[in-house]
Amino acid sequence: MEASEQVVELFHRHIESCMYTMESLCEELGKASQLIVECMLNERKIICCGEGSQALIAQHLSSNLLNHFQHERPALPAMNLCSDAASMTAIALQSGYNDIYANQIRALGQAGDCLFLPYQGSGSPMMLRCIQAAQERQLRIITMSNSPEGSASAILQPEDIELVFPVKDTARLTEMQLVAVHAICELIDTQLFGHMTPEQ
Template sequence: MLEARIQHHFFETADLLNQVAEALSRPISEAAQAAVGCLTAGGKLLACGQGADADLAQWLCAALMLRFERERPSLAAVALGPALARPLGGQAGPAPELLLATQISALGQPGDLLVVFAGLLSTDPALHAAVQAAHDKDMSVLLLTGGDPGPWPDRLAETDVWIPVASPRAPRVRELHLMALHALCDAIDIQLLGEDGPA
């Protein structure tokens, strides 16, 4: 009984991967092209997420700054923190829903790329404010969502890229977002270094 339930997790993920592989290949390719265009023009990637999705932002930036599977020069990528330390003197900082947007306003430049891991948080005010702050700075956005996208499609600009995973289960969404990051990092390396590497 327990073994069958454990196997079901693997089967469910495998089925979902097969369902979305073709549909997500185009937006992941577009995301890789946007990232390489940004980085080769002297821009940087800013990445953010809430809760466990913030770990995906950290993972992406580590893979770009250090390496994915191949040695290459470091790429400019910064994971934004979901919280800021209280300033000296105890002054109140920005409201919690504006913490990410404040960092984007301070660090973002036109031509930079914001990567947002929204998971199942279709109405999270902090993530919506982050996307708006990026647009205000003439930055493009790469948005990864799961489940019901809610108002997200209406918040995106023409230059933005959307990678939706239509699963209502947070573990499956996170697994597929990590798989999308693997494919994205590989595609970035291929564009920068050529195809002589792991497939």
């Protein structure tokens, strides 16, 4: 297979993943955006974190909220726990790697805040600790994964929102999570500031 053919096939896999994700999650993405809007209208914040590539997804959401998505608007309250290397390594050294986010959630989370947590598979011990810490602090939780039967899924509460992507391939999952973050950001902007036509 030539390189150009491989690229075409890659884009076809991406489009196919988009179709499956749209059919599976369009309603749930709307609910996720509504939860975040409700949180902000009650003067609470969004706390974002993740592992590996999913840390970039978490950071992308917080950056779009703190700055702006496609149009100028007021900054929205969000924080990313993935970027403070000094705090994370200190916590890992003294409390253990699995607590690098959980300790921050316990310290910074307030009842009514929302935890945004993308991950892969069934959820690592670190992700479980994040969810448990969020529950201790009475945070609402939005997860993004590709496993509906994992350990993390099992401890979520009925009021939490679990976005399960029908995608197994790691690269396609990351792509779909990014598309989903963009959908959530656009829906948040529409609900808070009215319809704004994206620039072409």
